[in-house]
Amino acid sequence: MINFNNNPVCRLFGIEYPIIQGGMVWCSGHKLVSAVSNAGGLGLLGAGSMTPEILQEHIDKTKTETDKPFGVNLPLIHRQVAGLIEVVLKNKIKIVFTSAGNPAQWTQVLKANGCKVAHVIANTKFAQKAADSGADAIVAEGFEAGGHNGREETTTFTLLPLIRQSVQIPVIAAGGMYNGSSLLAAAALGASGIQLGSRFAVCDESSAHENFKNYVYQSGEGATRLLLKRLIPVRLILNDFAMQVIETETKGASVAELTNLLGSGRCKKGVFEGDLSEGELEIGQVAALIKKKETAKEIIEDIVHGYFKELERVCNQP
Numbered sequence: 001m002i003n004f005n006n007n008p009v010c011r012l013f014g015i016e017y018p019i020i021q022g023g024m025v026w027c028s029g030h031k032l033v034s035a036v037s038n039a040g041g042l043g044l045l046g047a048g049s050m051t052p053e054i055l056q057e058h059i060d061k062t063k064t065e066t067d068k069p070f071g072v073n074l075p076l077i078h079r080q081v082a083g084l085i086e087v088v089l090k091n092k093i094k095i096v097f098t099s100a101g102n103p104a105q106w107t108q109v110l111k112a113n114g115c116k117v118a119h120v121i122a123n124t125k126f127a128q129k130a131a132d133s134g135a136d137a138i139v140a141e142g143f144e145a146g147g148h149n150g151r152e153e154t155t156t157f158t159l160l161p162l163i164r165q166s167v168q169i170p171v172i173a174a175g176g177m178y179n180g181s182s183l184l185a186a187a188a189l190g191a192s193g194i195q196l197g198s199r200f201a202v203c204d205e206s207s208a209h210e211n212f213k214n215y216v217y218q219s220g221e222g223a224t225r226l227l228l229k230r231l232i233p234v235r236l237i238l239n240d241f242a243m244q245v246i247e248t249e250t251k252g253a254s255v256a257e258l259t260n261l262l263g264s265g266r267c268k269k270g271v272f273e274g275d276l277s278e279g280e281l282e283i284g285q286v287a288a289l290i291k292k293k294e295t296a297k298e299i300i301e302d303i304v305h306g307y308f309k310e311l312e313r314v315c316n317q318p
């Protein structure tokens with residue numbers, strides 16, 4: 001029986017399967033994280049929507065719900081990043097996925113405190129920066145992905161070979177990852193694991209609002225678009241708010257006008273409070289494949305089972 005015992009990502013984080021649940025604002029609290037980690041993947045608390053006090057609460061609860069490894073995702077542009085890092089270190093969290101910012105600033109601080117650090121990137125320039133800053137792994141996130149994204153619009157299938165040419169540390173593929181075939185395809189392109197956001201964002205244990213989850217199940221191809229490229233690019237479902245953004249961007253709006261239109265708390269409004277009209281509904285292109293309610297455990301089992309089935313099929317085809 002083939003297993004993942006020698007997989008570099010499994011070894012690095014001490015997990016059974018090379019499947020990461022990406023940190024997600026308003027979705028990945030203790031319930032989702034412990035469910036993923038208990039099922040053999042790696043759950044990441046999404047500290048991007050938390051204060052240091054709330055992060056502490058989620059760490060405490062996660063610790064009572066799982067004895068498996070779990071980690072924290074820290075978007076480095078967070079206003080309270082120093083406070084969040086203090087909580088991470090105080091609680092001896094050993095796995096940190098940083099994103100949305102310069103890895104040079106905090107990687108060595110985290111590593112000096114015994115953390116394994118992965119940094120999320122969307123282009124080769126930042127992959128190199130992450131490697132130079134001493135990161136243990138890179139999450140290569142393509143254009144298809146939900147949430148914030150790169151300006152280059154490089155798809156996962158192009159990004160992975162680009163990254164493999166420039167850095168030697170383990171690479172985790174993100175953006176459009178859905179099932180066992182995704183894991184196999186990512187492995188063929190040089191990745192040692194996959195990170196999923198969207199599929200976990202709408203599973204049972206996600207703290208996202210039911211309105212948002214149901215809206216995603218009903219969405220199809222072409223339902224999302226990468227918007228707000230002049231601010232921080234983000235992939236959103238084309239709801240009323242997104243259409244307003246498109247209209248404003250088409251008129252050549254300035255950064256100040258776009259910032260004003262976005263306002264604050266839009267993602268909370270959409271994803272967490274379920275306002276389908278005025279909220280920012282962050283989700284990836286893979287939403288077109290997600291059609292039903294499922295648990296985090298079912299997702300992990302589906303990926304692992306599908307991987308071995310697809311591997312056999314590919315090996316046996318002429």
Ligand SMILES: Cc1cc2nc3c(=O)[nH]c(=O)nc-3n(C[C@H](O)[C@H](O)[C@H](O)COP(=O)(O)O)c2cc1C
Binds near residue numbers: 098147148196
């Ligand atoms: C609702 C939502 C919120 C997200 N929030 C974050 C975040 O706070 N930090 C981060 O690094 N990535 C965030 N992401 C990106 C995911 O962690 C993951 O890398 C991405 O969703 C993978 O692509 P996929 O959506 O095609 O699975 C978010 C994604 C979604 C869908």
